[in-house]
Amino acid sequence: MFATLFFYYLFVMILASAVLMITRKHIVHAVLYMLLMFFHIAGLYILLEAEFLAAVQLIVYAGAILVLYLFVIMLVNIRQLETLREQLFGHLPFALVSAGLLCAGVVGILIQETAFKDSPAAVQAATQMSNPELLGQALFTQYLFPFEVASLILLVALVGAVLLASRKI
Amino acid sequence: MESDLVKMVKFLWGYSIIQIVIVMGFTLIMVPFLTWVERKVIGHMQVRLGPMRVGYHGILQGIADGLKLLLKENIVPSGADRSIFILAPIISLVPALIAFSVIPFDTWFYITDINIAVLYVLAVSSVGTYGIILAGWSSNSKYALLGALRSAAQVISYELAIGMALVGPLMLAGTFSLVGITKAQTSHWFLLPQIVAFFVYYVAMLAETNRSPFDLPEAETELVAGFHVEYSGMRFAYFFIAEYANMMLVSSMATVVFLGGWNPPFQAWEAMHILKIIPGVLWFFGKMMMILVSFVWVRSTFPRFRYDQLMRLGWKVLIPLALANIVVTGIVLAIVG
Numbered sequence: 001m002f003a004t005l006f007f008y009y010l011f012v013m014i015l016a017s018a019v020l021m022i023t024r025k026h027i028v029h030a031v032l033y034m035l036l037m038f039f040h041i042a043g044l045y046i047l048l049e050a051e052f053l054a055a056v057q058l059i060v061y062a063g064a065i066l067v068l069y070l071f072v073i074m075l076v077n078i079r080q081l082e083t084l085r086e087q088l089f090g091h092l093p094f095a096l097v098s099a100g101l102l103c104a105g106v107v108g109i110l111i112q113e114t115a116f117k118d119s120p121a122a123v124q125a126a127t128q129m130s131n132p133e134l135l136g137q138a139l140f141t142q143y144l145f146p147f148e149v150a151s152l153i154l155l156v157a158l159v160g161a162v163l164l165a166s167r168k169i
Numbered sequence: 170m171e172s173d174l175v176k177m178v179k180f181l182w183g184y185s186i187i188q189i190v191i192v193m194g195f196t197l198i199m200v201p202f203l204t205w206v207e208r209k210v211i212g213h214m215q216v217r218l219g220p221m222r223v224g225y226h227g228i229l230q231g232i233a234d235g236l237k238l239l240l241k242e243n244i245v246p247s248g249a250d251r252s253i254f255i256l257a258p259i260i261s262l263v264p265a266l267i268a269f270s271v272i273p274f275d276t277w278f279y280i281t282d283i284n285i286a287v288l289y290v291l292a293v294s295s296v297g298t299y300g301i302i303l304a305g306w307s308s309n310s311k312y313a314l315l316g317a318l319r320s321a322a323q324v325i326s327y328e329l330a331i332g333m334a335l336v337g338p339l340m341l342a343g344t345f346s347l348v349g350i351t352k353a354q355t356s357h358w359f360l361l362p363q364i365v366a367f368f369v370y371y372v373a374m375l376a377e378t379n380r381s382p383f384d385l386p387e388a389e390t391e392l393v394a395g396f397h398v399e400y401s402g403m404r405f406a407y408f409f410i411a412e413y414a415n416m417m418l419v420s421s422m423a424t425v426v427f428l429g430g431w432n433p434p435f436q437a438w439e440a441m442h443i444l445k446i447i448p449g450v451l452w453f454f455g456k457m458m459m460i461l462v463s464f465v466w467v468r469s470t471f472p473r474f475r476y477d478q479l480m481r482l483g484w485k486v487l488i489p490l491a492l493a494n495i496v497v498t499g500i501v502l503a504i505v506g
Contacts (some may be wrong), residue, residue, distance in 0.1 A: 028253065028306065035299065042292075055288035059332075063295025064325060070302050071321050074314065132285060132345055 013040045027073055031066060038062045049108055052132045188280045192269050199232025200413045209467045217359045238409075241402035246309060249399065258400065258407035261300020265414035268293045272421045273348045275431045275449035286347040287339060290422060291332055293459065294377075297415065298324045301379075303398035304408070310388035316395025319385045323376055324482040328385075330373040333491035337366040337498045338426045353432035356437045358429040365494045367427045369487050374419040378412065378485065381468035385476060420460035421453075428456045 014037055021033035038061050045054035139147050205220065220227030241397035245254055271381055273279035283289060298321060305317020305353025339345065341362065342353040353359075360367055376383035377496040385395075392398070397408045424430060431449025474482070 014324045026250075028303075032253070032256075032303075035296075049178070051283065055285045055292045057286065057291035059295060063292060063298070063328065067295075067298055067302065067321055067325055068305075070299075073303075073317070074306055074318060101333070132288075133343075 003047060006043070010040045010043050010047070018087075020085070028070070031069055031073065034069075035062055035066055038066065050133055171247060183413060185280065189270070190279060192272075193266060196269055196414055197410065198264060200234055200410050202228075203416070203461060204409075206462065208403040210462060210465045211469045213343060214485070216464070218243045230479065234407060237405040239403055243404055246399045246400075248309040248425060250309070251309040253303050254277075254308050254399075255404070257300050257304035257307060258404045258411070259300075260303065261297050262407045262414070263412040264296040264300075265411045265418060266291045269414075269421075271347055271420075273351055273425065274453050275429060278431075278450055279348065282346055282348040285345045286348075287335060287345045287426075290333075290347075290418070291328070294415065294418065297322075297329060297411065300411065301396050304400065309397050312394075313396050313398050314391045314393045315346060316398070320379060321366040323379070323383065323385065323479060323483075326480060327373040327487070330483060330487040330491055331377055333488060333495065334370040334425060335422075335490070337363045337494050339468035340495070340498050340502060347430075351425055352396075352476055353430065354429040355432055358427065358432070358434070359456050360427045360429075361443040363427060364496070365490060367423070369491045369494070370423060370427065372482070373425065373487055375464070375467060376479070378415045378463055378464075380416065382471040383479060385474060385479060416464060417454075419456065420457050420464070421487075423460055424453060424456040428437055439473050455477050 005155060017037040017040065019034045021030050024030040024033060038057060041060075042054040042057045045051070045057060206339065208230065209219040211225070214264060220230040223233045225231040232430075243249055252328070268290050270280040271289055300322070302317045302321045305313040305315075305320070338350065338359040339349070341359055342350040344353070349398055374450060375381075379385075400408060431453050432440070433444035433447065433449075433452055
């Protein structure tokens with residue numbers, strides 16, 4: 001009962017803050033709505049018993065990435081961003097296509113879930129992973145290769161960023 | 170064996186609302202007391218008396234200051250972004266207070282024990298940065314903005330060092346739960362095996378709370394008062410309370426993770442078990458106060474860092490040290506355990 005109510009609260013808040021985020025005129029207000037959305041998404045993770053993911057969501061997205069966004073916004077001239085706003089509806093076709101693809105993906109998963117009845121076991125296995133210990137074990141044994149590949153990609157991005165920055169100086 | 174008072178406290182403790190009121194109330198009451206301690210300790214270190222007028226040796230000075238700030242006018246500067254200007258002090262205070270919900274003060278004296286407590290504290294305290302950035306940005310003042318920019322860069326850099334310094338003790342304890350970490354230190358504290366991590370954590374926590382010698386965001390000689398230069402009255406007091414609440418938070422974390430939390434010292438020796446007569450809360454409080462006084466000691470001893478020195482120390486000294494500590498701890502654990 002409480003979980004259902006909490007879910008509907010999160011559902012409304014995530015949608016509302018996401019819509020407000022892309023429609024606000026002021027870019028700092030938009031970032032604040034994004035922060036609000038991140039918090040509610042973390043709430044969604046907690047509801048799914050993925051506490052580790054919820055904490056990491058806040059540390060990485062709210063604590064580091066969004067702070068960097070704000071940092072950059074303060075350094076650029078906001079008036080230059082006025083032109084960006086006028087182009088908002090110019091991106092409509094791309095937005096529609098990507099939203100449609102995402103929607104198709106979600107619906108596809110839902111159909112698959114209902115078609116094959118083995119989903120509850122998979123969900124249960126996933127929720128047991130919420131314990132950080134089990135998650136760590138899975139990452140370093142079963143999924144070691146994808147995990148290392150992901151970290152290598154991040155390293156490449158990091159080195160690339162350093163290279164781009166140092167060339168200009 | 171337990172006195173009636175302890176029994177009554179433990180009975181009332183059963184209700185979470187009472188737990189929250191006690192922990193929050195304690196935190197907020199500590200703030201005026203800590204401001205008094207800070208002014209008094211610095212005063213004596215500089216061979217003067219510090220506050221003397223209000224109450225015995227000025228002990229009520231913090232409360233008098235608080236009342237004064239409560240009665241002052243709240244000014245919103247013209248050209249400020251009004252809604253964010255009002256929101257910023259709240260954003261900086263609330264995370265500092267809610268992080269206390271996972272700090273274990275004694276075997277029974279904690280609000281909740283969750284399996285990701287350390288990550289929770291890191292996540293919640295990283296949100297406090299927004300208060301500082303938004304305050305500086307919304308004030309429409311260049312001093313405030315410069316202070317906020319410095320603070321954002323500083324806090325992001327040192328958050329990494331704090332997170333990595335905590336990994337070593339976490340590996341020894343094998344859990345994210347703060348109660349679990351304290352229980353793992355019953356006979357040996359993590360201070361000695363993790364002395365490098367403690368050093369990194371200590372330096373980084375000074376920077377994380379914007380305390381001297383890392384108080385560049387509010388360097389009064391250059392930026393007047395940094396990010397909160399335009400704030401007055403109770404909103405200014407909010408930032409003040411948030412700073413002290415954050416200081417208490419990082420020192421309680423240091424107490425729990427490195428100094429054994431509620432455990433008395435020297436428990437490896439049988440003879441020292443007599444120290445358990447003193448309740449765990451007092452041990453915790455004593456260790457926390459020791460770290461808090463050391464904050465003040467550092468402030469009255471060291472000059473402020475320059476900005477490039479600050480960044481170099483964070484990225485080129487503390488983070489490599491913390492990483493090396495993780496590697497060494499891992500190797501030792503692989504050999505011994």
